[in-house]
Amino acid sequence: MAEGYFLAGRGTDSVNFDYFFRKNPFGGGFTIFAGLQDLFEMIEDFRFNSEAIDFLHKRGFHSSFLDYLKDFKFKGTLHAPQEGEVVFPNEPTITVEGNIIEAQLLETLLLNTINYQSLIATKANRLRHSAGDRGVMEFGMRRAQGWAVIHGSRAAVIGGVDSTSNVLSAYLYGLESSGTQAHSWIQSFKDEITAFRVYAETRPKNCVLLVDTYHTLNSGVPNAIVVAKEMEKKGERLSGIRLDSGDLAYLSKKARIMLDDAGLRGVKIIASNQLDEYIIKSLIDQGAKIDAFGVGTSLITGREDGALDGVYKLSQVNQRPTIKLSEDVYKLTLPGKKKIVRYYNGENKLYADAIVLAEENLSEIDTIYHPQYADKKSDVSGLKSEVLVSKVFENGKVLAPKKEVREISEYRKYRVSQLSEEHKRFEFPHIYKVGLSDALIKLREKLLADIKKKK
Amino acid sequence: MAEGYFLAGRGTDSVNFDYFFRKNPFGGGFTIFAGLQDLFEMIEDFRFNSEAIDFLHKRGFHSSFLDYLKDFKFKGTLHAPQEGEVVFPNEPTITVEGNIIEAQLLETLLLNTINYQSLIATKANRLRHSAGDRGVMEFGMRRAQGWAVIHGSRAAVIGGVDSTSNVLSAYLYGLESSGTQAHSWIQSFKDEITAFRVYAETRPKNCVLLVDTYHTLNSGVPNAIVVAKEMEKKGERLSGIRLDSGDLAYLSKKARIMLDDAGLRGVKIIASNQLDEYIIKSLIDQGAKIDAFGVGTSLITGREDGALDGVYKLSQVNQRPTIKLSEDVYKLTLPGKKKIVRYYNGENKLYADAIVLAEENLSEIDTIYHPQYADKKSDVSGLKSEVLVSKVFENGKVLAPKKEVREISEYRKYRVSQLSEEHKRFEFPHIYKVGLSDALIKLREKLLADIKKKK
Incomplete structure (x- = not known):
């Protein structure tokens, strides 16, 4: 695919990919986010050496593309929560911005690393x-x-x-x-x-x-x-x-x-x-x-599950938000550049998360909506809130401070302590609210309508 | 443990370990043996460099033992079937002979490699x-x-x-x-x-x-x-x-x-x-x-199982056969140096395997016995037979010919074709016979009696 983008002259197209998973593992109520520092190291080491180039040449890749790969270095931007964070299904936990080739090449490495470590941490x-x-x-x-x-x-x-x-x-x-x-x-x-x-x-x-x-x-x-x-x-x-x-x-x-x-x-x-x-x-x-x-x-081995079902989906190309329908309704993706907002109740416990567009101002969001049933909504006005993700990698450099594993574990412990007991229950845990902003829902509706028009 | 053996002056004790698993994965009737060539590579690379020695020093290991590790090289002997072989529970699939330190140090590497690849091949x-x-x-x-x-x-x-x-x-x-x-x-x-x-x-x-x-x-x-x-x-x-x-x-x-x-x-x-x-x-x-x-x-990921339950158990020390009882009857081990014999029926299909003592002569074995119920036995006289394992590693060198993955896959295909359909059934497959020789049963009984005497 990366070669295809290159040969089609699309190498400078800018894109946004979302990493998210669809289901908490083990039937639980939340997931512990892990693997980010290792991912950074692998990104920094992500090069195509001459052996790799030779191999790809033998497999029939074009020499112009191989010339491009010789100098390849991932220079995109990642937003993510801290490792050890409590995260939930469908949240764009990591967003990757970059040109379409580098963002595409990162997919497998990112999924392989984050899916496994988050599974085991959970x-x-x-x-x-x-x-x-x-x-x-x-x-x-x-x-x-x-x-x-x-x-x-x-x-x-x-x-x-x-x-x-x-x-x-x-x-x-x-x-x-x-x-x-x-x-x-x-x-x-x-x-x-x-x-x-x-x-x-x-x-x-x-x-x-x-x-x-x-x-x-x-x-x-x-x-x-x-x-x-x-x-x-x-x-x-x-x-x-x-x-x-x-x-x-x-x-x-x-x-x-x-x-x-x-x-x-x-x-x-x-x-x-x-x-x-x-x-x-x-x-x-x-x-x-x-x-x-x-x-x-x-x-x-993360038995009985064996894998976190994390995926990496395109949400924007050259400022144009995109969506994927598929035959399975639950696989519908969320378009555009987004961020996660976390709301706390009066006791400093986690109340709800919201997925909102990246440019939205938190002070203007007072209601969040169920992703499928828009009449199910929550009033979040006046609640303490924070953006859960920050810029952690840019221009080939890690921005997130490097932490010892024990510090990350302490953070995990603190965050889990902010969850109510009902969310921590093993059997049929209370489902934590993850809502969408009005602006995001409207964008999704517009794209769905556009696709219907084309048919 | 390796340090303990060293400090106890037991570094030259010679031992025999058996690698075996207790249950076919996925509820199936057999297991495909895989991972051996990768294991060889890891054994050949198995050294303690100065960084490793420094680390172990900081963790409190004795300097005399660390001096020993500086020059460590695995020089033991492995017997095993070919990769791609059809193997069964409780068979000493790999046997490792060597001094007690090298054989102990190999345990985790061997289990980690063979358990996973055999799971996935199966x-x-x-x-x-x-x-x-x-x-x-x-x-x-x-x-x-x-x-x-x-x-x-x-x-x-x-x-x-x-x-x-x-x-x-x-x-x-x-x-x-x-x-x-x-x-x-x-x-x-x-x-x-x-x-x-x-x-x-x-x-x-x-x-x-x-x-x-x-x-x-x-x-x-x-x-x-x-x-x-x-x-x-x-x-x-x-x-x-x-x-x-x-x-x-x-x-x-x-x-x-x-x-x-x-x-x-x-x-x-x-x-x-x-x-x-x-x-x-x-x-x-x-x-x-x-x-x-x-x-x-x-x-x-080998879902739904996630792991093959292979273990690595001591069966002999300085010519003295050993046994492990544990609180779970099914965890009783088989003593002494052993080999696997495979018997074929008239149609060149797999008929039964037998675990026998290494020194036993095949021509003298005419009956094999159920491991737990000695009155359940099979007459194997006159059946075509072969020893399933051979010496594959000795004196730091691989003896088994290196094979391409596709050759190994072809061998697997041939071996699976020699299994009857009943053994290949997914649900409640016919259990393939793995018997013991009379001599092995007698040795096990003697050791059990010795332990009872001591109590």
């Missing part, structure tokens, strides 16, 4: 919601979809987990790393207590012993207690034990009693084994004595 | 099964889990799709690339017919027109027919049209009639929009006139 936030103030560790590298894990672990921490077992991402992004021993460690010694003892000797700090290799309550926990007592004599402390099979509610309660009876109230109980936000909630509801959860597959 | 094979000899294109990059897509597109082609829209993987692995225009192309022109015309002019080869931007049957298909006729006059040919929304069965039939009536029998109909193996099968059952399917999210 999943992590659900785990955090279930776990309350208990620990949550990302343990998914073994089951991650290949190299997805590099960005997945970052997104998981943005969304609210404490640490990752993925040391590469911990290195790249300054995340907390954590891990425990595997069954193979235990099996590799002649017996369980020797395995525990040697581990405690070589790794006395943050020592967590895996207690289910042979029999959790008859062997694992009693042996861990022996080693914990031996550590105490040396002035060391066993950090925890890990349960990785069986009934985690039952075993954790029994293990807690055994540890407490041995005077080891400080030894934490960590649980893993196919956990997700529902199982964690259920374990807590059952009174399980679990201090921290290790979550693998469901977190790093 | 999914792709299901799509191929549904589509028969119609085209299937991998269109998932926008919804892939970040950088997973690099290997995912490769695995998809191994599993049976024809091409990918991911040009990077096409470049890296010599895959066929294919793509079509997006809605934005259509919207960016003043009207649909101009958009079609310019596309056909700039890209007359493999020209596929997207017909659902405004109205498929009233606008898109009629305009595509006009352009196809204009192309014919220039001696060119429209390759196809693409439907991306609405009722694909209905629209494809109507579009086929319109194209045929215009004398355009050669113009193919391509369909996309949230397809998976079930929808493809349903469309074909309904007589949809679709020649090729573009499949995105469900293929590249």
Whole structure:
């Protein structure tokens, strides 16, 4: 397509694309926006080297276009919210302005990056919601979809987990790393207590012993207690034990009693084994004595969804707003350059968002309308409001301040705290209002009428 | 853990790990093994550079161990089947022999690579099964889990799709690339017919027109027919049209009639929009006139599963076979060094596999036993058999011949053709027999008895 635009002499046409998704993942009430800083890095590195040019030449691309690509550098402008922001379906979360070729070339990179990280950050936030103030560790590298894990672990921490077992991402992004021993460690010694003892000797700090290799309550926990007592004599402390099979509610309660009876109230109980936000909630509801959860597959792959359905749609060409109808009514797009406005109620909680035209003045908007049913409307006059997006990339340079992952996670935490409990419910959450301005609705109606006229 | 082994003076202990999975993905009857060549490349590149050493130093690793890591190179031995092989749950698909440190360090890399590619190859094979000899294109990059897509597109082609829209993987692995225009192309022109015309002019080869931007049957298909006729006059040919929304069965039939009536029998109909193996099968059952399917999210993310549950378990230490019990009976592991044997029936179809000890002589095995119910057994005497695994990596070198992805896909096709239809069924497939040899069962019983004695 980029070649087509080039050959058609349209390389200097200016366009506006919107990134938005149509459905919150996991049946939830909101989505955590993530991936922006990684996207910036990829945009800055987005070049066609001579190998790439040679390859495209062999695939039949025109030499004039390849000459253009040799000097290609993305110089468009991006508007977006901060990473960690709470966002909602159909909002033009990222807008990309630029010439039609650069804006087109960015599509796949942007979708690939933002869709995945936002999915995982949202999943992590659900785990955090279930776990309350208990620990949550990302343990998914073994089951991650290949190299997805590099960005997945970052997104998981943005969304609210404490640490990752993925040391590469911990290195790249300054995340907390954590891990425990595997069954193979235990099996590799002649017996369980020797395995525990040697581990405690070589790794006395943050020592967590895996207690289910042979029999959790008859062997694992009693042996861990022996080693914990031996550590105490040396002035060391066993950090925890890990349960990785069986009934985690039952075993954790029994293990807690055994540890407490041995005077080891400080030894934490960590649980893993196919956990997700529902199982964690259920374990807590059952009174399980679990201090921290290790979550693998469901977190790093965003099970049950696997993908955020984000799309990248053209909304304006050379000042001309455009629209897409398609055969599915829900796929109708919003025309023109737009921005997102957020309204707050008196308690500083999120009240509603509005999608309005970029040039609209907030002070002149007093009503927002349901996107499909215009008679459903909300009065927003007098409410505190702010534009949710700002210019984050321009002329090949990142304008947004670079933030540490933990800062982004703090922002996410604050924003989620501004949502009402009904929006955070897992099952059938209250649908957050995202309205349109009168001006945007009128523009859409005009374009629809124009298309009907043409037919 | 690797540091622990090092500090405990166990660095030269020799071990055997088994890679196996417990459940075929997607409720299917088999799994396509993929990812091995990429794993080899990663093993060959597996080094700790000075940046990595510095990072680990800051995280508190011992300097003696870091000195060891500076010179680290994986020198272990891998046995595995060929890529594209049909494999089954609980089979020690890859075995890793080496010293305990190198074998441990490989775990995450191996699981991350093989689990994902095998998942996607298996999914792709299901799509191929549904589509028969119609085209299937991998269109998932926008919804892939970040950088997973690099290997995912490769695995998809191994599993049976024809091409990918991911040009990077096409470049890296010599895959066929294919793509079509997006809605934005259509919207960016003043009207649909101009958009079609310019596309056909700039890209007359493999020209596929997207017909659902405004109205498929009233606008898109009629305009595509006009352009196809204009192309014919220039001696060119429209390759196809693409439907991306609405009722694909209905629209494809109507579009086929319109194209045929215009004398355009050669113009193919391509369909996309949230397809998976079930929808493809349903469309074909309904007589949809679709020649090729573009499949995105469900293929590249392995929806509904998201992960193959492969694990990496220790089975032997310094000639001592080991076992893991855990609290879940199904997690019991198989001890010792083993190999997979495949038996064929008289029609050269797969009859059963057996997991046997590595040193066992095939000619002495005449019965194989159900892993849990020893009175369920199969007579395999006189059946054609072969050892399914061979030595593929040794002394830092790859022994397996390097193959093109298309060769691997051909092998996959042949192997799947040797499965009976009952094993290929999507719903409740016939469970393929994977038995154990008498010698392996006896070894497992002995180890279980030893553990009971210790308690």
